[in-house]
Amino acid sequence: MDIVAELLNGSKLAISRAITTVENEYDEATEIMQKIYPNTGKAYVIGITGPPGAGKSTLTDKITKEYRSRGKSVGIIAVDPSSPFSGGAILGDRIRMNELTMDDGVFIRSMATRGSLGGMSRKTAEVVKILDAAGKDIVIIETVGVGQSEVDIVKTADTTLVVLVPGLGDDIQAIKAGILEIGDVFAINKADREGVERLNLEMEMMLDLDQSETAWRPKIMRTVASQNQGVVELVDAIEDHSTFLTQSGMLEKHRFERTRNEILAMLDEAIKIYLMKKVAGSKFESLTTEVNERKNDPYSAVKSVLSEVLK
Ligand SMILES: Nc1nc2c(ncn2[C@@H]2O[C@H](COP(=O)(O)OP(=O)(O)OP(=O)(O)O)[C@@H](O)[C@H]2O)c(=O)[nH]1
Ligand SMILES: [Mg+2]
Structure with a gap:
């Protein structure tokens, strides 16, 4: 069944399935949300x-x-x-x-x-x-x-x-x-x-x-x-x-604000995931050791990681 098409038609079964997908964070969730947006x-x-x-x-x-x-x-x-x-x-x-x-x-x-x-x-x-x-x-x-x-x-x-x-x-x-x-x-x-x-x-x-x-x-x-x-x-x-x-005009204002926060929250999450992928590993471990042993400070460490990642 085409969940999106059925959902847009108001089918209870499709609504129910779409919600389950979102609730359990199944892979199709994002695609469904994109299509219905x-x-x-x-x-x-x-x-x-x-x-x-x-x-x-x-x-x-x-x-x-x-x-x-x-x-x-x-x-x-x-x-x-x-x-x-x-x-x-x-x-x-x-x-x-x-x-x-x-x-x-x-x-x-x-x-x-x-x-x-x-x-x-x-x-x-x-x-x-x-x-x-x-x-x-x-x-x-x-x-x-x-x-x-x-x-x-x-x-x-x-x-x-x-x-x-x-x-x-x-x-x-x-x-x-x-x-x-x-x-x-x-x-x-x-x-x-x-x-x-x-x-x-x-x-x-x-x-x-x-x-x-x-x-x-x-x-x-x-x-x-x-x-x-x-x-x-x-x-x-x-x-x-x-x-x-x-x-x-406040309805429009509130909704704009909500959309903004929504995008920011999603960006925040995406950036965190991206960062963790980029940063994690032995290099990050040795950087942590350096900072922990006072051979480096966390402020400089963050700067160097950022400049590396954003290159
Ligand atoms: N006397 C009286 N009882 C009420 C009134 N409205 C609801 N009740 C009763 O209060 C009880 C709780 O009602 P619910 O609607 O389940 O309350 P709720 O806020 O949804 O409860 P939770 O979801 O558990 O937080 C039920 O037994 C209702 O019948 C009312 O206006 N007067
Ligand atoms: Mg209740």
Whole structure:
């Protein structure tokens, strides 16, 4: 089967195979990515993050259904469901989203990190492109917001939705501080619980403290995802942010910036590999010995290696 042609036609099987190829870093991955690249850049990407158990998957499910009712197709990437924090949520996610998997306009994929968070953001970005090229109007990335790697993953998104819940302990406040800067829209989920007003107030105060000069003030919405309450308004808020980004030219600016960082990161990797190939060997070993025995210094060593390699 011609994976690329089928993928561009939106075939679920082709999407699935392409993702597997990228996930396992098979040789064909680069060629597939190269061929589909011209067809990317059309999807709107939404990142959903927040503390473990906040209701991210439930919200993703409801948001997806809302987008479907608005005639949009949706691709979902659930990253790191195998996190120690979420103990076995992968199965729960699968069951809960079962209904969606029957829908031809929806594609869902879970990506396990297998302890390699580093390459995860790159792989997530590639899966986003696959879903984008396959014609999905909206691509949603769901990830537990507990660290820098997850924040990096979410940076692929045009709009970041941070899901919070009322009545959590103090250490969760710390997590909140870390993911507060990246939120364009906030959902106070489980708004059927106590402490909503307080959390809302705290959030508004934190946003007041934010000195950054962005014309967009993040919106704080309330949802009860399990009851499908507040979801229409939440999707409206996401759309408002999208409109803001488009009309202000910031969407284009952000995407340019992302493309730039992507090329730089790839260059960085390629140069490292090239250097290691060129430099490694007995010559490098003796150079190391020289420096280690103080017959040479590392600064001069780097200079001489560079001038040799760049010749
Ligand atoms: N009371 C209440 N429960 C909710 C609400 N939204 C989700 N839940 C429940 O909260 C639990 C966790 O929801 P998930 O959607 O799995 O949360 P998650 O953030 O995806 O969890 P992880 O992926 O494990 O971090 C489930 O039992 C949901 O049914 C809500 O608005 N109110
Ligand atoms: Mg989840």
